[in-house]
Amino acid sequence: MRHETLDKRRITKVAVLGSGVMGSRIACHFANIGVEVLLLDIVPRELTPQEEAKGLTLESKSVRNRIVNQSLEAAVKTNPSPVFSKHTLRLITTGNFEDDMAAIESADWVIEVVVERLDIKKQVFDQVEQHRKAGTLVTSNTSGIPIHLMAAGRSDDFKAHFCGTHFFNPPRYLRLLEIIPTPDTKPEVVDFLLHYGDKFLGKTTVLCKDTPAFIGNRVGVYSMLALTHLVDQLGLTVEEVDKFTGPAMGHPKSATFRTADVVGLDTLVNVANGLAENAKDDEAAGVFQLPSYIRQMVDKKWLGEKSGQGFYKKIKDDKGNSEILALDLNTLEYRKQEKVKSATLEATKPVEDIRRRMKVYEEGTDKAGAFFRAMHYPLFEYVSRRVPEITDEFFRIDDAMRAGFGWELGPFEVWDALGVKETLDKIKAEEKRIPGYSGEVADWVREMLDAGNDSFYRVENGIRHYYDIRSKSYKPIPGAEAFIILSNIHGQKTVWKNSGITVTDLGDGILNAEFHTKMNTIGGDVIQGLHKAIDVAETDFRGLVIANDGANFSAGANIGMIFMMAVEQDYDELNMAVKTFQNTSMRLRYSSIPVVAAPFALTLGGGCEFSMHADFVQLHAETYMGLVEFGVGVIPGGGGSKEFALRASDEMKEGQIEQQVLRDRFLTIGQAKVSTSAVEAFELGYLQAGKYAVSMNRSRLLADAKAKAIELAEAGYTQPVPRTDIKVLGKQGLGIVYVGANSMRSGNYISEHDQKISEKLGWVLCGGDLSSPTEVSEQYLLDLEREAFLSLCGERKTLERIQHMLTTGKPLRN
Missing domain, CATH: 3.90.226.10 (2-enoyl-CoA Hydratase; Chain A, domain 1)
Incomplete structure (x- = not known):
C-alpha cells in the first residue's frame, strides 16, 4: 500500500445516493464513525391519502423527501439497529435527487446505491458528473453489474476515482467490503479504499476482480446451491442440512436454509440467475440452475421471513403457543420439526479447536460425515479453479467467506486443516453428485505440493503467510503486520x-x-x-x-x-x-x-x-x-456495585442532581441493561x-x-491511590430507592424477590443507612457489596434463578 498517499485524503462528508435497504444502512454506518452524511433518493410522483388530507402538494418539502425519510426511519426501527446510538442520526441529512444533488459538491465520497439496473445507474452518474468536484471518490454498491460498464463514457477524472464498493447487508454487522476497481481506477484510490474500509469502517476489505458476483457471492452462492443439489441424493431434511451446516461446521447458527429465509429466497434466486447468465464458462455453471423445489417455492411466493414462510413457517398451535414448522422438500408441505441425531456431531461437540473439529467431522461414518465430504470436496475443487479467475491470491476467498458469510474458516483453511495432500485422493474418489465436479483440483495446487509446500498458510515470526502462486513462495498476508493474532x-x-x-x-x-x-x-x-x-x-x-x-x-x-x-x-x-x-x-x-x-x-x-x-x-x-447479575438474583459482587457508587459520587461533584444521578446508576444495574x-x-x-x-x-x-x-x-x-472520598447519600438516598422499589412491586412491574434485590443494591449504592451524606472509602463499599451478595446467595429464589440460568441459559423472573 502507498501509505503516504492514504494520509492525504480525508473523508469528512459522504453522499449516499439511494435510501433503500442498503443505502439507508450504509448511511447509518458512516454516521456511526462520525462522518457527516447526505442521503438522497427520488421524488414521489403522487400524494398519499394522508398527505392529501393535510393539504400538502407535490411541491411540499415533506412530500418531496418522503421516500428518503421513510426509508431512514424504517432502517432505524429494525432490530438489530444500524446505528450505535440514536444520537448518531444527527449526522445524517436527507434530501432528494432533484433539489439537493448540487450538495454533493462538498462530499469527499459519493456512493451510489440505487436499483440494480445499469440504465438507471448511468442516469444517476450523469447527475453526479455535473456536481462532483474533481478528485471526489465515486463508488457503486452493485452486487452484480460489471463495474467497467458503469464507468463507460465517463470523464477521465471520474473513471480514475471510480470503482465498486460492495458492502454486505447489514453493513454495520457484516464485515465484508469488496473493492472492485476498473482498469482506469488509480492504484492509490484502490489502496485508500482498502485501508479506509479496514481501519475506519471496521471491515475486512477484499480486493476483487470485475467478475460475476465478485468473490463473496460467487463462492458463497455456489456453496449454498451446491448443497441444494445434495438434498435428494443423500436423503436430507431441512433440519438435517441446517444442523450439519451450523456451528459444528464453524458456520453461523442460521446455517443454510434458515439463512435463505432471512435473506429472502428471491434474493438468492436473483444472484443465482445472474450467475447462470453471466458465468456460463464456469465449469460448475449447472449448480446455478435451481432445483425444482426452490423454483416451486418461488412460484408460490414462499420467500422466507418477508412472506411469512419459506423453508420454515411460524404458526400458532391450538393453545396459542408459537411453533416453527419445517418444509418437507419432497411433498412441499409443512410438518413438525424432527430432532436431528448424529454420532458425528456428538463426536465434534467436545472439540473446541475448529481445525481439529473439521478432521473429526470429515472422518464421521454416518450421514453427517458423508454430507461433510460431499459438500467440501467439490468446494475445494471449485475454489482452486477460481484462482486466478476471480482473484490472484486465494486468501481473499477465505477472507470473503469469513467476513461475508460468517464462516470460522474459509475453504482453503478447512482444506489445510484436513491436510492438502491427504485430501487429494479423497477429492478424486468422491461420488460426482454436484454439477461440474470432476475430482480434479487446479494445477497450481499440485505444483505447490510437488515443490514441497504442504499447506496454503504458515506462520513465521508470529505473522501469517500465504502461498503466492506467481512467485511460488510464501508471502506475508498484506496488512497482517497491523494485527496481533494470539494463536500465531x-x-x-x-x-x-x-x-x-x-x-x-x-x-x-x-x-x-x-x-x-x-x-x-x-x-x-x-x-x-x-x-x-x-x-x-x-x-x-x-x-x-x-x-x-x-x-x-x-x-x-x-x-x-x-x-x-x-x-x-x-x-x-x-x-x-x-x-x-x-x-x-x-x-x-x-x-x-x-x-x-x-x-x-x-x-x-x-x-x-x-x-x-x-x-x-x-x-x-x-x-x-x-x-x-439481577438476572441470577444477586447484585454485582466483583466491585461493580462499588464502582457505580464511586462514579455517581464523581458525577455529583460535577454539579449533577444527586438523586437523579443515583436513580440512573441504580436503574442501569437494576434493569440489567x-x-x-x-x-x-x-x-x-x-x-x-x-x-x-x-x-x-x-x-x-x-x-x-x-x-x-x-x-x-x-x-x-x-x-x-485507593479512593476514600466517595460521597454516598445514606438514608436520604435509601428513601428514594425503597419508595421506588415498593411502587414498582405494587404495580406488578417487578416480583417480590426483585424488590429485595433492588433494596440490597440501594443499600450498597447509598452506603448503608448513614444518617446524612458522608464520604466513605472503596473498601467500605466493597464490604457492603460483598455482604449484600452473600445474603442474596442464601435466598431460595436466588438459587432457583442461578439453577435456571445454568440449565436453560435464560434468566428466570420469580
Whole structure:
C-alpha cells in the first residue's frame, strides 16, 4: 500500500445516493464513525391519502423527501439497529435527487446505491458528473453489474476515482467490503479504499476482480446451491442440512436454509440467475440452475421471513403457543420439526479447536460425515479453479467467506486443516453428485505440493503467510503486520499458563492475559492467572493487556461454582471467593503498571467489572457490555456495585442532581441493561470519558490495546491511590430507592424477590443507612457489596434463578 498517499485524503462528508435497504444502512454506518452524511433518493410522483388530507402538494418539502425519510426511519426501527446510538442520526441529512444533488459538491465520497439496473445507474452518474468536484471518490454498491460498464463514457477524472464498493447487508454487522476497481481506477484510490474500509469502517476489505458476483457471492452462492443439489441424493431434511451446516461446521447458527429465509429466497434466486447468465464458462455453471423445489417455492411466493414462510413457517398451535414448522422438500408441505441425531456431531461437540473439529467431522461414518465430504470436496475443487479467475491470491476467498458469510474458516483453511495432500485422493474418489465436479483440483495446487509446500498458510515470526502462486513462495498476508493474532504466537511467546488463562509476551514490554475457559467465564484459574500476570508485569514488564481471540470477551463469573458453594451453604468459602474477585478488580486498578482491557462482543458481569477497573478500555465497536447479575438474583459482587457508587459520587461533584444521578446508576444495574454498542456502553456509564477508545476493526483491537499500554507507560504511569472520598447519600438516598422499589412491586412491574434485590443494591449504592451524606472509602463499599451478595446467595429464589440460568441459559423472573 502507498501509505503516504492514504494520509492525504480525508473523508469528512459522504453522499449516499439511494435510501433503500442498503443505502439507508450504509448511511447509518458512516454516521456511526462520525462522518457527516447526505442521503438522497427520488421524488414521489403522487400524494398519499394522508398527505392529501393535510393539504400538502407535490411541491411540499415533506412530500418531496418522503421516500428518503421513510426509508431512514424504517432502517432505524429494525432490530438489530444500524446505528450505535440514536444520537448518531444527527449526522445524517436527507434530501432528494432533484433539489439537493448540487450538495454533493462538498462530499469527499459519493456512493451510489440505487436499483440494480445499469440504465438507471448511468442516469444517476450523469447527475453526479455535473456536481462532483474533481478528485471526489465515486463508488457503486452493485452486487452484480460489471463495474467497467458503469464507468463507460465517463470523464477521465471520474473513471480514475471510480470503482465498486460492495458492502454486505447489514453493513454495520457484516464485515465484508469488496473493492472492485476498473482498469482506469488509480492504484492509490484502490489502496485508500482498502485501508479506509479496514481501519475506519471496521471491515475486512477484499480486493476483487470485475467478475460475476465478485468473490463473496460467487463462492458463497455456489456453496449454498451446491448443497441444494445434495438434498435428494443423500436423503436430507431441512433440519438435517441446517444442523450439519451450523456451528459444528464453524458456520453461523442460521446455517443454510434458515439463512435463505432471512435473506429472502428471491434474493438468492436473483444472484443465482445472474450467475447462470453471466458465468456460463464456469465449469460448475449447472449448480446455478435451481432445483425444482426452490423454483416451486418461488412460484408460490414462499420467500422466507418477508412472506411469512419459506423453508420454515411460524404458526400458532391450538393453545396459542408459537411453533416453527419445517418444509418437507419432497411433498412441499409443512410438518413438525424432527430432532436431528448424529454420532458425528456428538463426536465434534467436545472439540473446541475448529481445525481439529473439521478432521473429526470429515472422518464421521454416518450421514453427517458423508454430507461433510460431499459438500467440501467439490468446494475445494471449485475454489482452486477460481484462482486466478476471480482473484490472484486465494486468501481473499477465505477472507470473503469469513467476513461475508460468517464462516470460522474459509475453504482453503478447512482444506489445510484436513491436510492438502491427504485430501487429494479423497477429492478424486468422491461420488460426482454436484454439477461440474470432476475430482480434479487446479494445477497450481499440485505444483505447490510437488515443490514441497504442504499447506496454503504458515506462520513465521508470529505473522501469517500465504502461498503466492506467481512467485511460488510464501508471502506475508498484506496488512497482517497491523494485527496481533494470539494463536500465531502461542508457545514461543508464552510466559505462564494454567487451565484458564495464558500470559503471553506481546513484545515492547507488554504482557497479555488471555482467558480460554468456556465462554471465557471467570473462575479461580482465571483470577489466579490475572494476579500472576500482574506480578510478572510489575517485575519484568511495563504494561498488561487483557484480551483474547475468542467469540466473546467474557460471559462473567462462573455461576456454577457460586451455585455449588451456596447450595452447600459453605458461606466462608463463598465469602473468600467473592473477596478474591473484588481484590482482583482492585488490583487491576491499583497495580504499579498500566492495565488495558480489550473487550468485544459479550462483556458481562465480571468481564464488565474487570473492564471498569482497568486503567483504560480499548474496546471493539461491537461490544455488548453490562452488569446482568439481577438476572441470577444477586447484585454485582466483583466491585461493580462499588464502582457505580464511586462514579455517581464523581458525577455529583460535577454539579449533577444527586438523586437523579443515583436513580440512573441504580436503574442501569437494576434493569440489567446491556449496551448494544461501544457508544452505548459509555452512555450507560460502563465507560468513562477520556478512559476509553473504540477500535472499529475487531482484528486491530489487540494491537490498538498494546499501543495504548505502551503510551500509558511512556507517559510516566503512576500507581493510583485507593479512593476514600466517595460521597454516598445514606438514608436520604435509601428513601428514594425503597419508595421506588415498593411502587414498582405494587404495580406488578417487578416480583417480590426483585424488590429485595433492588433494596440490597440501594443499600450498597447509598452506603448503608448513614444518617446524612458522608464520604466513605472503596473498601467500605466493597464490604457492603460483598455482604449484600452473600445474603442474596442464601435466598431460595436466588438459587432457583442461578439453577435456571445454568440449565436453560435464560434468566428466570420469580
